[in-house]
Amino acid sequence: MRISSFTVMSLVVAVGCEKPTTTRPAPGLVPVLVAKAEKQSVPVQARTIGTVKAGASVAIRPRVSGQLIEVFFKEGAYVTIGQKLFGIDPRPYQAAVKQAESTLAKSRAVLAGAELDLHRAERVNTGGAGAAIELDLK
Numbered sequence: 001m002r003i004s005s006f007t008v009m010s011l012v013v014a015v016g017c018e019k020p021t022t023t024r025p026a027p028g029l030v031p032v033l034v035a036k037a038e039k040q041s042v043p044v045q046a047r048t049i050g051t052v053k054a055g056a057s058v059a060i061r062p063r064v065s066g067q068l069i070e071v072f073f074k075e076g077a078y079v080t081i082g083q084k085l086f087g088i089d090p091r092p093y094q095a096a097v098k099q100a101e102s103t104l105a106k107s108r109a110v111l112a113g114a115e116l117d118l119h120r121a122e123r124v125n126t127g128g129a130g131a132a133i134e135l136d137l138k
Helices: 005-016 091-126 132-137
Strands: 068-071 086-088
Antiparallel strands (some): 068 086
């Protein structure tokens, strides 16, 4: 007995085309919660996409220049008149004060020396030992 290749192929195709029987599991129980209805305030939340613009803005400019070392407010916070907003590095100003104080001390020393020279020239001139032109130069 000879089986043709056509018969074998038909048998393979027929067996391969059968759908396997699947059994679905029974649906499980779904828990249900029951509560009594209550009346209460609920916050309203609006979720949307958009652009926010400030109602008012203020430009802040310092009276002196310098490097900022501290910020005493948070962006968007309300500020009051007289509130300290920024801390500026005081070292350059302290150095300028020290330099001005040293220039003042030098000028006072030069003045004191000139006054001594003037008194000396007046004493010499009143004694008749000095020349009048020397007093005029002082």
